[in-house]
Amino acid sequence: MTMITEQNSSAGAANGQAPVPLTETKTLTLAKAINAGLRRAMLDDPKVVLLGEDIGTLGGVFRVTSDLLAEFGPNRVIDTPLAESAIIGTAVGLAYRGYRPVCEIQFDGFIFPGFDQIVSQVARFHYRTQGAVRMPITIRVPFGGGIGAAEHHSESPEAYFTHTSGLRVVAVSNPQDAYGLIRQAIASDDPVLYFEPKRRYHVAGPVSPELGAPLESARVVAAGTDVTLLAYGALVSTATDAALAAADEGVSIEVIDLRSLSPVDYDTVEASVRKTGRLVVTHEAARSGGLGGEIIAEITERCFDHLEAAPVRVTGFDIPYPPAKLESHHLPDLDRMLDGVDRVLGRRR
């Protein structure tokens, strides 16, 4: 297979510039932070390969994999035919052979043709084989709305996966976490669903070359004393803005970025709720059967006596994703979050 080696070795030069991995803190957009994390992981481990639609020459529809084909060649950045089940299913076979595949699902709503392979195969092989076969597969999924897109391009399918044993699920909210968590997800010996907030792709922030806090951990974004406001993905930014607005009215909100959706870092959430006594959970995904209900149930079991009021959910409605001109009604925004804060404070019903 000489041809393959030649493609690999000559491809780096095609870029015309030597690739420079992140070595110091730089300002990067969230999309470029993921790109830097992918590049670092590929440099560190030759078994890391990327699979997806349009990820090679184009660099992905969101350009998250830009320039990686030129640097690593077509055997490591694989433009696949348009078949999500096969993207996941061939990743299973590659993992069987010792690879660490990173699959890109082009849009959240396109993950369902691959659902069976994720739920029936990827999630179960370690359990099925009593630990003999590992599935270190990362599945990257741009998720969430707010970009005025057509149907199937704005969905929040995370609860299907948090309900599936054997998967780890993370959602990133900022460039630093995007960089650290993609590297940790790829290094994990478990399969990880990695949700990327597509409407935050182009927001820049400082990114240091560190891995950051562990994959399973939540992060207190802003400390507060009156209400715990729990968010993940794109809504962390909205929640942070809501906390600033509430502070003007004398309400102190503690904002937590969940980061890991499975498992949930309940210790961090519980510690916050024991302090504030009030919990609001927000997500774009539909309310019924959503992550918010599960988190509220667990927190209620853990620290019922510390709750001053019934926890509140501020979520998308129980509807299929609406047309773009209606999505602002569906998506939780700053005002709806503050409305939820008012309700948990007993200021409105």
Place this chain on the structure above:
Amino acid sequence: MHTVHTGETPAVSLQLLSPDGMRMRSAELDPWVADIEAEDLAALYRDMVVVRRIDAEATALQRQGELGLWPPLLGQEAAQIGSARALRTDDFVFSSYRENAVAYCRGVSPTDILRVWRGTAQSGWDPYSHGMATPSIIIGAQTLHATGWAMGARFDGADSAAVAYFGDGATSEGDVSEALVFAASFQAPVVFFCQNNQWAISEPVGLQAPAGIAGRAPGFGIPSLRVDGNDVLAVLAVTRLALHRARTGGGPTFIEAVTYRMGPHTTADDPTRYRPANELEEWAEKDPILRLRRLLDSLGLFTPELEAETQTLADSTAAELRAGCIGLPDPEPLTVLANVYATPHAGLDRQRAEYAAYLASFDPTGGTDA
């Protein structure tokens, strides 16, 4: 060459042994079995008799309540033995749940084959110890795994091949079509080995593939062969041919092995509700073991010694399997929560601790926790 063309599934399959045991000549296939000596024919015969005996014993164990279920391979011995004996140890098999003769050839012990069906494990063996993945119960899903493994083999510059075993029913699944697309696009060293046993539970192959199966693969850009699946020599030859193509950069090959499921889909099935009795009689005449025995007879190789040693091996294997099956211990209760993840998982660790404490509460001595 006997390559099938797009949309044309030939009525006649490749053959080296006629049903009455005559050795047919084939310029294309003969070279692939030119090294087969008398002792190799005897070994193939022994294999087929032993796996048929494993199958019968497992069916009996199910009837006696020792197995929850069993998917018999009765009638498909030549398709499975002929193909599996073409493989090397560094090749990798991704199979369905009926390929128990393939597992036998890959060195899986008969007892380990039964674990799944006794319900003590979801996987009877460590895939890496035998170059054979845990059989897939979801129909067709494993064809993608085989293709991915083969893509990896190509990236590695290895000359190993993957073999995907699946049935006629699986050819309707989207995963199989997607596997054919990917295998062709990436020239993956994978052999798609379809055992067309004529029935997918109660649905005849005509419902899955009104225009035939072998004629589909060329439309994906994959060379296709249709072989008599009850002819162990022809199956061995075409599988060797396909593996050679895979090992030498020739990419994937599709093989349709035309065979017949003589028994039920599983021990829970009743084929008399959907299958005409005369069909079974017709296929009994094409029995794969009888056919090889007739050839051995005509060559003067079916000796009393071969018959006796085969019988002894079948008997001892069946006894080993029966004792091994009944001796399989029930798994420890807390293993229900083991190995969901490869690395610690806070949520599950908590559930395990809770359940360990719950179980310990029934132990009057105070017990030990997990």
